[in-house]
Structures are given as structure tokens and as C-alpha cells.
Amino acid sequence: MKLCCGLLLAAVLLTGCAGQSTLWEEYSQDGLSAYSVGQYGEAESFFVAALEEAERTGKVDERLATSLNNLATAYTALGRYGGSEALYRRALAIRENLYGRDDLIVASTLSSLGDTYRLLGRYGEAETALLRSLVIREQALGRDHPAAAMTLNNLAALYRDQDRLAEALEAAERVVIIRQSVLKPADPLLATSLNNLAAIHNAMGRRDKAESEYMQALRIREASLGPDHPDVAISLNNIAMVKLSAGQYEAAEALVKRALDIQQRNLPDDHPDVAVTLRNYAAVMRATDRDAEATILEKQARDIERR
Numbered sequence: 599m600k601l602c603c604g605l606l607l608a609a610v611l612l613t614g615c616a617g618q619s620t621l622w623e624e625y626s627q628d629g630l631s632a633y634s635v636g637q638y639g640e641a642e643s644f645f646v647a648a649l650e651e652a653e654r655t656g657k658v659d660e661r662l663a664t665s666l667n668n669l670a671t672a673y674t675a676l677g678r679y680g681g682s683e684a685l686y687r688r689a690l691a692i693r694e695n696l697y698g699r700d701d702l703i704v705a706s707t708l709s710s711l712g713d714t715y716r717l718l719g720r721y722g723e724a725e726t727a728l729l730r731s732l733v734i735r736e737q738a739l740g741r742d743h744p745a746a747a748m749t750l751n752n753l754a755a756l757y758r759d760q761d762r763l764a765e766a767l768e769a770a771e772r773v774v775i776i777r778q779s780v781l782k783p784a785d786p787l788l789a790t791s792l793n794n795l796a797a798i799h800n801a802m803g804r805r806d807k808a809e810s811e812y813m814q815a816l817r818i819r820e821a822s823l824g825p826d827h828p829d830v831a832i833s834l835n836n837i838a839m840v841k842l843s844a845g846q847y848e849a850a851e852a853l854v855k856r857a858l859d860i861q862q863r864n865l866p867d868d869h870p871d872v873a874v875t876l877r878n879y880a881a882v883m884r885a886t887d888r889d890a891e892a893t894i895l896e897k898q899a900r901d902i903e904r905r
Contacts, residue, residue, distance in 0.1 A: 620651070625644045626644070626645070626648045626665070629644030629645040632644060633672060633675070636827040637864075638864075639676065641675075642669065642672040642676065645672050648665045649665040649669055653665075658692055663689045666685045666688050666692070667689040669685055670682045670710065674710075675828075676865070677869040683711065683718065690704065690711060693707055700738075701734075702735065702738055702739070702745070704734065705731040706745070708731035708734075709727075712726075712728035712731060713756075716755060735748075742776050744776060747791070750772055751794060754769035757769060758770075758794070773791040773794070774795055783818070785818070786822045789816075790829075792811045792815040796808040796815065805843060809840045812837045816834065827860075828861060828865055831861050831871070834856050835875055838851075851882045855879070857878075858875045867902075868902050872902060873902040876898050877899045880899070
């Protein structure tokens with residue numbers, strides 16, 4: 599599940615070319631635009647081109663770090679977490695050397711790297727990176743700053759994955775409070791925080807509350823990102839599983855079918871999110887006595903997970 603966006607295009611890099619842009623800037627901006635509408639494969643292509651431009655200069659500078667960071671974020675969206683980790687680590691080393699270990703841009707990279715460690719199941723490394731990021735951001739900006747909320751959001755997901763639900767709930771609730779105070783009601787970041795809070799409530803057995811928050815997240819994502827964005831599929835999947843647990847099989851199947859359709863049109867065939875949806879679809883099948891069909895879907899999910 600994607601929980602954060604680590605994309606960066608440092609504003610200082612765009613101010614020195616009045617009236618004209620470099621190829622690096624054009625590739626980077628095109629990549630950001632593609633990513634923002636869920637075209638992750640296209641974003642990857644632009645970010646690779648930007649990285650090549652940055653490396654061509656031979657300089658180990660912020661341009662190179664930004665290119666590494668942006669390509670890492672695209673890899674994460676495409677489910678290629680190992681490649682993402684390597685790129686974030688390179689970006690982090692460059693930024694620590696350029697700015698020192700306690701700079702805010704270092705904290706941003708740490709937050710993204712920490713969430714990648716979580717996705718890889720390396721929870722100890724994830725917590726170390728995320729807590730270091732949080733300390734930097736809170737000391738520099740205060741506990742209620744949106745940047746602190748970015749790291750808190752990732753910490754909440756980490757704690758949820760470890761069944762540390764009380765800690766997860768505290769962090770997730772702080773994120774929602776911060777974001778509701780500074781963001782517009784239709785901001786996708788607010789949808790992400792509501793989605794994560796709902797997942798914690800669901801894990802705690804508070805399914806009515808979870809469904810309400812999942813629905814809020816879905817409405818925001820459909821309005822701000824469009825009905826076919828991969829993040830919409832995540833929301834549909836989550837609501838489907840709540841419906842399934844409530845015995846609302848027809849509603850669950852309609853939701854998970856729509857989620858799978860979105861993912862198959864927008865994500866690589868071997869994306870981890872596709873495997874999750876296939877398993878959810880199989881669960882609906884088994885609940886409605888269609889075991890043969892469920893077995894086929896589960897095999898497809900296993901094939902993806904083994905790649």
C-alpha cells in the first residue's frame with residue numbers, strides 16, 4: 599500500500615534559468631506530471647532520463663540527489679521496492695554530505711527510505727529511519743507541521759503492520775488532525791491519512807468507523823485524482839474487505855472487480871497491489887462457494903508474489 603509521496607523537485611534548481619529550462623528540468627517536471635495522474639511507468643521513463651542528465655555532468659549535487667529520489671518514488675509506486683531502497687540510500691548519502699545529517703531535506707529522504715524498509719518487511723531499520731526523520735522535522739518545524747505529519751503517517755503504517763495498534767492509532771490521529779487544519783478538504787494527502795486511520799480502526803475491530811473513513815478517502819481520491827487512479831483502487835479494495843467481513847458479498851465483489859480493473863489498466867502485471875486484489879477477490883469467491891475460481895485467482899497472486 600502506498601502511503602506517502604517522496605517526490606521532490608527543489609525549487610532552487612528552477613530559478614537559475616530565467617526564460618529557458620534545461621533538459622533535466624523538463625524531464626523532471628514531465629515525470630512529476632505523469633506521476634501525479636498515476637502514470638507511473640511513464641514517470642519512470644522521464645525520471646530515468648533526468649537521472650542520466652544529472653549524471654552526465656559528473657557532479658555529485660542536489661540535482662543528482664533529486665533525480666535519485668524521484669526515480670526511487672516511481673519504483674515504489676511500481677512495486678519495485680529493492681530498487682527503490684538502493685536509490686533512496688544514494689540520495690540520502692549525497693544529501694547528508696551536502697547539508698549535514700540534520701537538514702530538513704535529509705529528513706524527507708529518511709521518511710521515504712523508512713517507508714521503503716517497511717514495505718520490505720525490515721521493521722527495525724524502518725523505525726530507526728522514521729524516528730530520526732521525525733526528530734529532525736519536529737525540532738526544526740514543530741510537532742504540528744505538515745512535514746512532521748508526513749513522517750508520522752509512515753510511522754503509523756509501520757506500527758499497524760507490527761500490530762502495535764495503540765501507537766499506530768495515536769500517530770494516525772495526529773496526522774489527520776494536522777492535515778485537516780492545513781489542507782483543503784479534497785487534498786489527496788488527507789485521503790491517505792484517512793485511509794490509514796481506517797486501516798487501524800479496522801484492525802481494532804471498529805468496522806463501522808473504518809468503513810466511514812474509507813468512504814471519505816474514496817470520495818476525496820475520486821474527486822482529486824479521477825476515478826481510474828491506482829489510489830482509488832486501494833480505497834475500493836479496503837471497502838470491499840469491510841463489506842466482505844459484514845457478509846455483504848455482492849457489494850464486496852463489485853468493489854474488488856472495479857479495483858482489479860483499474861490496476862490491470864494502470865499498473866504492471868506483477869505489481870504487489872495486483873496480488874493483494876487477486877487474493878481479496880479470491881476471498882469473495884470462497885465466501886460465495888466458488889472455490890475453483892478462487893483457486894485460480896490465488897495461484898495468480900502467488901505467481902506475482904514469487905517474482
